[in-house]
Each structure stands twice: as C-alpha cells, then as structure tokens.
C-alpha cells in the first residue's frame with residue numbers, strides 16, 4: 373500500500389479526530405485522507421501501514437518543497453512552536469482547556485506580530501490543534517510570511533471531504549502549505565475547571581491546590597487531564613507524525629496550547645517533571661528549534677525580521693528558497 377502514497381507532493385500524513393491516522397492518496401494532486409486509510413485499516417484488520425509512521429514517511433518524498441533532498445543524516449530542519457494568541461477566555465481569566473474559544477483583537481495582533489518574527493524562517497508544513505484559537509494563530513501568522521505560500525487546512529474527515537477539497541493544479545499545490553489539524557495537540561482537558569475563573573477558583577480551593585492542578589506534572593484537575601496525561605497524546609503525536617517530517621528535512625510549525633506545548637518542550641529539552649513545573653509559555657510568542665542529527669537545539673524566540681542573526685543558523689537553509 374505504501375506505493376499509493378509515493379506521488380503525493382506534500383507527502384504527509386493527515387490527522388483529525390481519529391487516534392491513528394495515515395495519508396491516503398491515489399493521485400499526485402489529492403489531499404491526504406487519514407480517515408480513509410484508517411477506515412481501510414479497520415476493515416481489513418491489517419496493520420500494514422499504521423504501525424510504523426517513520427517507514428511511511430520515508431516513502432512519501434516531498435520533492436516540491438526542496439530543490440535538493442539531502443540524506444537524513446545531512447538534513448537540518450527548523451521547528452517553530454507557537455502558543456496561540458490571547459483568547460477571549462484568556463482575557464476573562466477563565467480555565468479554557470478544550471473549550472473552543474476564538475482570539476481577542478489583542479490575540480489577533482499577537483499572531484500577526486509572531487508572523488513577522490518568523491517571516492524569514494522556512495515553513496513546509498503546519499500542524500495545529502483542532503481548536504480555533506490555534507488555527508487562527510497559525511493562519512494569521514502566515515499572512516506575514518515571505519514565502520507567500522497559501523496555508524490550506526487539510527480536510528480528510530471523510531472520503532467526501534477529501535474529494536471535495538481536492539486541488540487540481542500541481543502549480544497551486546506547490547504554492548500551498550498543508551495545515552494538518554490534530555486533536556492530540558489540543559489544550560489539556562481541564563475537566564470541571566473549564567469555564568471557571570482562575571482567581572475565584574484559587575480563592576475557593578486555595579492558591580496552592582490550584583497551582584498544583586495547573587503546573588504539577590501528574591496531578592490532574594478534577595475530572596481533567598494532568599500534564600502527564602496530556603503529554604501521552606501530544607508527545608506521541610509529535611513523535612509519530614511531526615518528527616518524521618523534521619527527519620526528512622522539512623521545516624515545521626506547530627501552533628498549539630500552553631500545556632500541549634509544555635509537554636512537547638519537556639520532551640524536546642528533556643526536562644524533568646520538576647523542571648517543567650516552572651515552564652511558562654506566553655501567548656503568541658514563537659519558539660525556534662533546530663533539528664539536527666536526531667537532536668533538538670533550542671534557539672529561543674526569533675526577535676524580529678531585521679534580526680536575521682537569531683535564526684541564520686545555517687548557510688544551507690538561508691540559501692534555500694523553498695518556493
């Protein structure tokens with residue numbers, strides 16, 4: 373079955389709200405359909421292309437996004453992580469979790485500002501949670517990008533969605549950046565705290581208790597996910613579906629949430645459960661990592677479009693037009 377993936381110019385695996393997803397594309401211009409492949413997998417009862425994402429990815433060459441394809445050992449790629457801009461519930465100081473709340477005007481501005489700061493960092497593929505605040509942040513930031521490619525959300529939740537969103541021009545496909553949405557990147561599910569005011573909750577249960585719920589690694593809020601539980605799905609998704617792109621030399625942006633990103637950063641920077649308690653992410657601030665030889669090197673946050681030095685980490689990437 374791997375051969376069916378070979379011609380896809382984006383060579384990516386999709387993901388929406390299903391636990392195990394793979395791209396399925398039978399022509400070079402068809403969007404991937406994770407749900408379709410997953411469905412087939414279930415029907416056939418086979419595990420032929422659902423157990424080894426790395427093997428799948430190596431089959432799916434993205435020739436349209438690189439002038440040269442360096443071998444995996446030579447390749448070096450960029451990873452941008454960005455927490456969404458301020459949401460309407462951030463503004464009201466409410467626990468948000470998996471509630472789907474849009475950005476405030478300030479959040480919109482933060483996303484645009486973030487876009488300016490990363491505008492010269494190449495991006496081949498974008499991952500976001502399924503929540504609107506992360507999607508808005510990704511899309512608004514891309515309005516500032518010098519590549520001028522169009523970010524397009526992949527809809528593969530059904531065969532019909534795949535068919536109806538098909539692009540029939542190879543040229544247009546090459547001028548696009550696929551945006552993959554994945555529930556695994558969602559904010560931690562905050563359980564019975566969702567919708568409650570953070571200050572009032574601290575007054576009711578005590579500051580220490582609420583701090584423990586918000587920042588400890590393995591203590592869940594009532595009926596919600598601990599950071600550890602959030603990490604089990606977010607980091608697994610990162611390893612299975614995002615890291616293979618980086619290994620193949622593709623430049624990735626991930627727009628997600630305070631806690632799903634804290635868990636991913638814990639993995640990237642090998643933080644202990646004690647260290648991660650002190651990790652705080654501001655809304656709308658992009659963080660840059662270089663992926664090289666299986667390692668993630670933190671480069672902090674790009675400062676601005678004029679400060680090329682911050683992310684001028686390699687000659688090859690700077691010279692790569694990525695058009």
Ligand SMILES: O=C(O)[C@H](O)COP(=O)(O)O
Nearest residue numbers: 466467468469559586630
């Ligand atoms: O879900 C929320 O309320 C915030 O996005 C993150 O909240 P926290 O800082 O309390 O983890």
